[in-house]
Structure formats: C-alpha cells, structure tokens
Amino acid sequence: MKSAHLSFKHSPHYLQVVLVSLILIGAMVNMSCTENTVTKTKASSALLVQVALRQQQQATPTAERLQQMQTLGMRTDYLGTQRIFIYMAQQLTPAQITELTGLGITIYPDSWIPPLANHPNGFVLADMPVDKLDALAAKDYVIKLDTAEQQLQPQNFSPS
DSSP: OOOOOOOGGGSTHHHHHHHHHHHHHHHHIIIIIOOOHHHHHHBOHHHHHHHHHHHHHHHSOOHHHHHHHHHTTOOOSOTTEEEEEEEESSOOOHHHHHHHHHTTOEEEEEEEEOOBTTBOOEEEEEEEEGGGHHHHHTOTTOOEEEESOOOOOOOOOSOO
16 A cells, blocks of 8 residues: 655645744744844844844754745855845935945845835845844934845736
C-alpha cells in the first residue's frame, strides 16, 4: 500500500501557522524591537517585523526562522540590510542623500516616485542597515517607512 505524503508546506494549516507566527512576532516587535515612539509611528508593522526577524536571525540563527523569512519574500543573502521604501513630501536633496549615506543607507535616487494627487507622498527605494531604523525614522523629512521585501500576489481575480 502506498502512503500519501503531503509536506507541511503544502497543507492548509501551513498558512495558519505562518499567520499566527507573524501575529506573535508583531506583538514581540511592539514590546521589544524599539522603544522609540517616532519609529513605531513612521515604520509599518511589516517593516518592524522584518527588522526584528533579521536581528533575531543574526543573534541566534535557526533554519526555521530563515525559512520563514524566505516565505515572507525577504532577501536572506545579507541579514544586516533591509530593503525599504522611504516616503517623503519631496525628492531627497543632495545634502539629505549625503546625510543618509553617512548612516550607511544606500539610496537609489533613480527609483524616486513623486507624489500624486491621490498619493500625497513620494517614495524612494533604499537599503538600510537594520540598526539604523531609529536614526532614519528620526529624520524630519521622512514621513513613512515600509518594507520593499515582500511576496506580492495578484489581486485581480476577474478575467481580463
């Protein structure tokens, strides 16, 4: 008699486990990731979770956490850096780029998307050392920070 083997990753409970894990990690992030109120207001919860995962993986690496990070769409080639979107009212000035570069943040100026009528803030892509989140959030010209590392799914379920 053949035994049917269905890996856990393909079972219907896999998504539930991942979601519960994210909720628990989110709670830990709110309690321990940062005590900086400015960071908590400007950084998305997804970014806070991903930064916490990176910091935990650097401190105590586990194969399970690494797999969870990859499932979330995170880059795992270098754990010390998080790819982010920095939202601002206007494009960064050369002085601001120099200031952020001094923090070890790599700005991709050609990725700038300006504000639009229905999106009041523009944004730029950047790579940020995970230990610089508070310093970046403290900048008065930074309105919002979000992760640029996520698994996106099509939202159009109707035929074209």
